[in-house]
């Protein structure tokens with residue numbers, strides 16, 4: 001797609017190209033990701049990449065690739081791979097991680113102390129290239145000989161972007177991703193891989209990576225029995241309606257004592273009344289409505 005064609009498709013003074021609007025609506029329906037008018041240029045740029053690859057000449061032709069069998073499913077996945085933004089790093093939000101380790105995990109263990117099954121189930125929803133679930137795994141390993149002795153740890157890590165998931169499974173990271181690692185964690189849990197660092201198997205063993213679309217109500221219904229959900233810096237791309245749907249699934253899937261963590265700048269204000277905000281040292285989280293505040 002040429003620069004002139006991009007200018008025409010998202011001209012400032014006229015309505016956007018109707019084919020681009022149809023693609024926007026399709027992406028929204030499938031993944032809950034909404035591109036307002038001022039982000040249409042970004043969507044168009046991503047479609048342009050795919051159109052170049054497919055050698056399609058017009059948005060109309062490309063829309064057909066996204067909607068007509070046999071290629072529609074594969075092309076939708078390919079477009080979503082281009083659209084989703086996977087900015088992340090290890091130990092992205094230290095106060096949140098400290099709160100998890102010092103307050104939330106002990107509270108959950110207390111709530112589960114009378115149960116015969118010693119299992120902790122944590123979900124990193126929108127895990128991008130894996131830094132978040134690997135960080136969680138390392139933190140829990142630090143407790144493996146004390147608080148979490150004899151506990152079975154299961155970390156589910158899901159994302160829509162299959163390229164990100166392939167990177168996550170490969171577990172090799174450069175300096176940008178690893179910039180927050182302390183020498184302690186770097187030496188204990190990573191092995192040099194050329195100029196980069198690879199996460200050691202002991203950290204990888206407790207994590208189950210899979211592709212999951214948070215807007216897929218059918219699949220979301222099965223993510224049951226969770227103690228903690230991390231859904232950080234994901235819902236910023238969703239509009240209110242799709243945010244509400246996802247949050248309702250988290251509510252249904254979390255155990256009664258469960259915790260939901262969002263990104264630093266995100267909140268459920270105006271999104272859900274079912275969860276209650278709790279203030280932890282240096283961070284906030286959400287618990288299910290009828291609970292009393294953590295730490296009080």
Ligand SMILES: C[S@@+](CC[C@H](N)C(=O)[O-])C[C@H]1O[C@@H](n2cnc3c(N)ncnc32)[C@H](O)[C@@H]1O
Pocket residue numbers: 031032033084085086087088089092125126127128129132158159160161164212213214215231232233234237263
């Ligand atoms: C900015 S990254 C956040 C990564 C990590 N949670 C963090 O905070 O560092 C956002 C991730 O959300 C994923 N995402 C966006 N829409 C999604 C959807 N509908 N279902 C699943 N994942 C989605 C993207 O693919 C991307 O990897």
